[in-house]
Amino acid sequence: MMTPETILTYHKIHDTGNFERQVHYLKKTYPDALITVDDGDISFYENAFPLLKDSGLQVILFIITGLIDSEKPFWWDEVYYHLKGDRPDETISKLKSVPNQERLRLLETIRKNSDKPPLTCPQLTSNQLREMHDAGIIIGNHSHTHPMFDQVTEKEMQEELETSRLFFDQLGFGRYDLFAYPNGNFSTKSEKILKKEGIQQAFLFDHQLNRSENPLRISRLSVNDDTPMWKYRLILSGWHSRLLPVIKKVHSAIR
């Protein structure tokens, strides 16, 4: 598929009023922008899909294939749930930066040490995916279990892709070959395997306008459902990406 310069990444969609303003603005000002939504949270189906289905905007929903038709939670939500009030953000950052097997071990320990019952979460169903696909939403691939692709072994990476491919084959629609790196993490090794496993286009999470020539490193801008309009405009113009490093530098100089 053709990728425009302006590609947005969303996650959960809860602030319907503000999201509707954003969609309206996109239709008017960036009709060729591509909206991508990572993780396939059910809030997309409930809150965003009704606003997007007749919008004429191009939308890809990147799903975690292992969660569809299940009540399994996102693993980071589990950390928030079990470690509430105990600096869960720090633990999540750590879990994203360790080898995959260690991440899985640590997650298991967090579950075991918690006195709370296991967390469940209603996930999208195959029927809902079909309904969205029939209405023009592209269903893309966000791996099978959402590990960090710079922290997995070659074998794990292959398994992730092969299992998600099986899921898409069974589904009978959707785009296995359009891939969004979980958390945006990638390496030259992952790029090589993606190519070998038939991925045609891979999307980063780098908060940049898309100017890359490499179809396996497509840049995206990061926005949220509740991003205020003044900031939303700034982000879409590309200026936020340019200013952000400067703002960060000033902040650390003041501190």
Ligand SMILES: [Zn+2]
């Ligand atoms: Zn994700």
